[in-house]
Amino acid sequence: MEARAILSAEGLTFRYPTEEGHEEHAALDAVNIAVEKGEFVAVLGHNGSGKSTFAKHLNAILLPTGGAVYIDNMDTRDENLLLAIRETCGMVFQNPDNQIVATVVEEDVAFAPENMGIAPAEIRERVDRCLEIVGMSDFKRHAPHLLSGGQKQRIAIAGVLAMEPSILVMDEPTAMLDPSGRREVMHTIGQLNREKGITVVLITHHMDEAAQAGRVIVMSDGKVAMEGTPEAVFARVDEIRDLALLPPQTVDLLHRLNKAGYDLPLDTLSVEACADVLETFLRQ
Amino acid sequence: MLRDITLGQFFPGTSLLHRLDPRAKLVSVVLFVASLFISKSFWGYGLCILFLAWCIRISGISPKMILKSLKPLVIILCFTGILNMFYTPGEVLARFWIFKITREGIYTAAYMILRIVLLIAATSMLTYTTSPIALTDAIERLLNPLKKIHVPVHEFAMMMTIALRFIPTLIEETDKIMSAQKARGADFETGGIIDKAKALVPILVPLFVSAFRRADELATAMECRLYHGGEGRTRLNTLVMTGRDYAALGFMGVFCLLVIYAERLVSILL
Ligand SMILES: Nc1ncnc2c1ncn2[C@@H]1O[C@H](COP(=O)(O)OP(=O)(O)OP(=O)(O)O)[C@@H](O)[C@H]1O
Ligand SMILES: [Mg+2]
Numbered sequence: 001m002e003a004r005a006i007l008s009a010e011g012l013t014f015r016y017p018t019e020e021g022h023e024e025h026a027a028l029d030a031v032n033i034a035v036e037k038g039e040f041v042a043v044l045g046h047n048g049s050g051k052s053t054f055a056k057h058l059n060a061i062l063l064p065t066g067g068a069v070y071i072d073n074m075d076t077r078d079e080n081l082l083l084a085i086r087e088t089c090g091m092v093f094q095n096p097d098n099q100i101v102a103t104v105v106e107e108d109v110a111f112a113p114e115n116m117g118i119a120p121a122e123i124r125e126r127v128d129r130c131l132e133i134v135g136m137s138d139f140k141r142h143a144p145h146l147l148s149g150g151q152k153q154r155i156a157i158a159g160v161l162a163m164e165p166s167i168l169v170m171d172e173p174t175a176m177l178d179p180s181g182r183r184e185v186m187h188t189i190g191q192l193n194r195e196k197g198i199t200v201v202l203i204t205h206h207m208d209e210a211a212q213a214g215r216v217i218v219m220s221d222g223k224v225a226m227e228g229t230p231e232a233v234f235a236r237v238d239e240i241r242d243l244a245l246l247p248p249q250t251v252d253l254l255h256r257l258n259k260a261g262y263d264l265p266l267d268t269l270s271v272e273a274c275a276d277v278l279e280t281f282l283r284q
Numbered sequence: 285m286l287r288d289i290t291l292g293q294f295f296p297g298t299s300l301l302h303r304l305d306p307r308a309k310l311v312s313v314v315l316f317v318a319s320l321f322i323s324k325s326f327w328g329y330g331l332c333i334l335f336l337a338w339c340i341r342i343s344g345i346s347p348k349m350i351l352k353s354l355k356p357l358v359i360i361l362c363f364t365g366i367l368n369m370f371y372t373p374g375e376v377l378a379r380f381w382i383f384k385i386t387r388e389g390i391y392t393a394a395y396m397i398l399r400i401v402l403l404i405a406a407t408s409m410l411t412y413t414t415s416p417i418a419l420t421d422a423i424e425r426l427l428n429p430l431k432k433i434h435v436p437v438h439e440f441a442m443m444m445t446i447a448l449r450f451i452p453t454l455i456e457e458t459d460k461i462m463s464a465q466k467a468r469g470a471d472f473e474t475g476g477i478i479d480k481a482k483a484l485v486p487i488l489v490p491l492f493v494s495a496f497r498r499a500d501e502l503a504t505a506m507e508c509r510l511y512h513g514g515e516g517r518t519r520l521n522t523l524v525m526t527g528r529d530y531a532a533l534g535f536m537g538v539f540c541l542l543v544i545y546a547e548r549l550v551s552i553l554l
Binding site: 059061083086087090091093095097098099100101102103104106107110111112113114115116117118119120123124127143144145159160163 | 416417445446448449452453456498501502504505506507508509510511512516517518519520521522
């Protein structure tokens with residue numbers, strides 16, 4: 001058998017069950033996505049494009065109606081592998097309030113290892129380590145409902161990290177957060193990917209967040225519409241607009257200038273890079 | 285206004301009472317209450333009052349808090365007192381119209397009131413010095429043997445934990461919904477009981493809808509974190525009974541016997 005990527009969707013098709021007579025179109029339609037170990041992939045797409053449905057297939061919350069999903073070579077349809085798959089592929093959701101189980105931060109982080117039946121001493125070690133990683137060690141004994149949104153989401157991430165997953169799938173983890181909370185969480189995610197080598201799949205509506213990824217996948221109507229490095233994908237401004245998304249402002253600005261007859265490179269995602277391009281252009 | 289409600293009132297601290305194992309405390313309170321109900325003597329109740337006063341002192345909890353816990357019971361206390369005073373047959377001390385007060389009636393009334401007060405004070409001491417989570421853990425561990433006869437002890441404890449976790453969240457949400465309805469002209473303060481009850485409908489409906497959505501998301505999140513029932517589950521903080529806890533239990537056992545046989549002891553000694 002040829003080597004499979006750590007996360008691999010092969011011809012993945014899914015239809016939500018509906019009442020009789022209704023011909024439901026596929027929420028996911030023959031999707032092929034492979035994510036290699038250590039990658040940081042962002043998934044974009046307009047509302048209802050199937051991003052969340054895709055995410056739910058990655059740890060067998062939903063099972064494919066056609067095709068298959070393999071996590072570290074484990075078929076998600078195999079019931080005996082369910083716990084192993086969920087341990088390998090951790091999932092963080094949008095609303096931190098609805099993911100936190102316990103009334104004390106450290107007990108919440110301990111929830112997953114407790115379910116795994118790990119010895120108390122090692123649970124303690126994992127809890128301390130994971131809280132350290134997300135920078136919440138000082139809040140160990142706090143009540144989660146008194147924390148800020150960004151802090152709560154970092155606790156939720158720590159709670160998933162405590163399983164020591166090799167893949168982290170996040171479905172709009174910053175959607176309910178204010179800008180500083182978003183920055184905190186994005187910083188944590190980047191760090192996990194770079195320093196701990198955790199494979200990250202980040203579903204988001206924010207172009208600036210997607211720009212931090214190594215690869216961007218754009219979904220539309222249950223299909224993969226575009227795929228490539230953030231620079232390459234965002235440079236295709238007209239296509240992005242057609243998919244009901246807004247390109248990053250920097251790219252948008254250069255694109256408008258190009259339309260007015262100039263010839264500027266579009267692969268500039270940060271404000272600084274954009275400013276550099278404009279500066280060299282103006283000096284010419 | 286809803287934020288002021290403190291459920292499962294717990295006052296963190298480091299006193300001996302705070303540090304005792306919650307199971308030891310729970311069993312102690314049960315023993316205390318049992319001896320209260322068995323004992324019928326003045327000396328026994330005296331002992332109980334002294335012991336409770338000592339507990340309150342070393343716990344560092346203000347006696348005011350204990351009084352506060354009694355407040356909602358004032359009506360019940362009066363009612364019990366009056367009923368017992370008038371309806372206990374015995375030596376008549378005073379009578380007017382169809383009512384008569386008997387000596388036995390006064391005694392029974394006093395005992396009943398004292399009993400309820402001591403009962404409430406003792407259980408408040410338990411919840412004031414024990415975190416709700418520790419208490420839930422203690423209940424789960426103590427009821428563990430019932431698992432053999434298929435009582436869902438773990439599920440019950442997990443439900444309690446989650447309820448405790450979501451109470452503040454739901455209170456906050458209720459506050460938000462109320463503000464939203466007020467902003468649209470809803471009136472929760474004026475009108476009779478029926479009007480007030482009707483005004484609650486537009487709060488309860490969205491609250492329930494959101495609670496069900498939360499429950500659904502939480503269930504998914506718990507499954508993603510490998511929750512599969514109590515089987516094979518370990519705990520971060522396992523409850524451990526130390527010598528101190530056994531000593532406390534032993535002390536409570538002796539204390540209960542003293543309370544129950546107080547009268548006989550006193551008559552032997554005097
Ligand atoms: N529980 C469900 N039952 C039936 N249809 C559903 C259900 N959840 C989603 N869908 C449908 O499946 C399609 C994909 O939805 P999905 O939630 O995956 O989109 P999404 O990309 O996550 O959107 P958003 O950006 O709004 O989160 C949509 O057409 C949606 O209406
Ligand atoms: Mg979604």
